[in-house]
Amino acid sequence: MIMQGFVRFRVPIWVRRWVTVLPSVVVVACGVDITQALIASQVILSLTLPFPMVAIVWFIGQTRIMGNYAVPHAVVALAALAAMLVIGLNIWLVLRT
Incomplete structure (x- = not known):
């Protein structure tokens, strides 16, 4: 639903349901x-x-993209730390296996 606003076309609901159910x-x-x-x-x-x-961390801090909805630098820094934590945990997971 969110992507429909960006790509400017609607995907029928039955297609969305089949795409999500079929793999399982x-x-x-x-x-x-x-x-x-x-x-x-x-x-x-x-x-x-x-x-x-x-991508989200990059976009939320860009005033030219987000305009008045750009978030403060402190929030961007916290979001970047969260992203780095997830990336670090994924690297640990891959190296552990």
């Missing part, structure tokens, strides 16, 4: 252990989380 149906149909699939999906999500975090 395929995993279950293939006989994969559900618990292991859930853990793997969460690891993948945690590894991809820093990409939007870094």
Whole structure:
């Protein structure tokens, strides 16, 4: 729903539902252990989380992009610290496995 405002076209609700449900149906149909699939999906999500975090931290502090809605530098610094913490934890996770 949020992306529709940026890309300026609507995705039908049935397409959104199929796109979100189909991968889990395929995993279950293939006989994969559900618990292991859930853990793997969460690891993948945690590894991809820093990409939007870094983009958001970059954009929220840009006055030319955000205009009057740009956040103060202190908030940007806290958000950058949170992003670095997530990135550091992901590096630790990868090196540990």
